[in-house]
Amino acid sequence: xxxxxxxxxxxxxxxxxxxxxxxxxxxxxxxxxxxxxxxxxxxxxxxxxxxxxxxxxxxxxxxxxxxxxxxxxxxxxxxxxxxxxxxxxxxxxxxxxxxxxxxxxxxxxxxxxxxxxxxxxxxxxxxxxxxxxxxxxxxxxxxxxxxxxxxxxxxxxxxxxxxxxxxxxxxxxxxxxxxxxxxxxxxxxxxxxxxxxxxxxxxxxxxxxxxxxxxxxxxxxxxxxxxxxxxxxxxxxx
Numbered sequence: 001x002x003x004x005x006x007x008x009x010x011x012x013x014x015x016x017x018x019x020x021x022x023x024x025x026x027x028x029x030x031x032x033x034x035x036x037x038x039x040x041x042x043x044x045x046x047x048x049x050x051x052x053x054x055x056x057x058x059x060x061x062x063x064x065x066x067x068x069x070x071x072x073x074x075x076x077x078x079x080x081x082x083x084x085x086x087x088x089x090x091x092x093x094x095x096x097x098x099x100x101x102x103x104x105x106x107x108x109x110x111x112x113x114x115x116x117x118x119x120x121x122x123x124x125x126x127x128x129x130x131x132x133x134x135x136x137x138x139x140x141x142x143x144x145x146x147x148x149x150x151x152x153x154x155x156x157x158x159x160x161x162x163x164x165x166x167x168x169x170x171x172x173x174x175x176x177x178x179x180x181x182x183x184x185x186x187x188x189x190x191x192x193x194x195x196x197x198x199x200x201x202x203x204x205x206x207x208x209x210x211x212x213x214x215x216x217x218x219x220x221x222x223x224x225x226x227x228x229x230x231x232x233x234x235x236x237x238x
Contacts, residue, residue, distance in 0.1 A: 003172030004130050006114035010085050013112065021109070023050035023082035027098070031090035039097050046098060047073055050082050050105075074104055082109045089115045092122065132169030139164060141171060145178025159189050166196060 007028065018024050025046050027033075033042055047053065051073070082105045089095050099111055113121060121127050133141065142163055143152060152160065163181075167173035177196075181189055 001170065002116065003170045004132065005171045006130050007087050008171065009130060010087060010112050010114050014083065014085050017110075018083055021081050021083040022106075023052070023077075023080045023084075025049035025082070026085045026087070028087040030086050030094055030098070031088045034090075034094055039094065042098060046084070047077075050080065050084065051076055077105050078103065079106055080109075081106045083112075084110070085112045085114075087114045089113050089120055090117065092120050095120060095123075133171060133174070134169065135164060138167060138169050138174055142167075142174045142178045145175050146181050147178075155186060156189075159186070159193060162193050166193075 011026070014024075014026055027042060027046060030042065084099060084105070086095065086098055095113060099105075105111075113124065115121060118127065118129075139160060142160055146160070146163075147156075163174070163177050167177060181192060184192070
């Protein structure tokens with residue numbers, strides 16, 4: 001799911017262990033950049049960072065060809081212990097184009113991939129599924145962004161529970177809502193939370209909508225059918 005914390009977790013691990021590697025590259029928003037710039041643009045960025053090439057365009061013929069990364073570049077990469085993060089990969093072809101086989105890089109290199117589609121990771125050695133936050137974790141994250149402190153009075157805690165119910169443990173939703181409500185009065189909190197029950201926050205919806213767009217037509221129809229079904233049941237119960 002979008003906003004669940006995949007990129008945040010990958011960034012934390014990258015910064016924690018990067019000093020152990022000779023070549024470093026964190027390619028963020030792979031799906032979006034491939035659509036916008038093309039796969040060759042990302043290959044140039046990847047090779048230039050891992051091999052510390054300052055003038056990418058000058059050396060591009062030596063390292064990147066239309067068919068992919070050159071053998072010359074691969075030989076240099078195999079001699080380096082690298083840490084590579086590919087963030088938000090949407091299909092296995094992107095993964096193949098950007099890092100090929102495990103023999104592209106030196107021994108003890110590490111490749112981390114974040115994706116919304118587990119099928120992309122069919123060749124991964126290990127898969128970690130990022131879970132939603134529990135209630136205590138959600139409250140802590142929300143307070144950090146909404147109050148800039150740990151203290152909340154009873155009324156604020158009650159209002160916060162409505163936010164937690166809305167966010168469903170998604171860190172992005174908690175951060176956005178916390179920042180949105182920060183500095184507002186208790187009355188404004190009540191007003192905004194009532195509004196959210198009828199009209200979801202735009203920034204949160206835009207992130208979650210990407211997960212829907214990644215579905216094929218069949219799965220989209222199933223999703224819409226179930227959404228309409230539960231909406232009808234809810235309205236009948238009211």
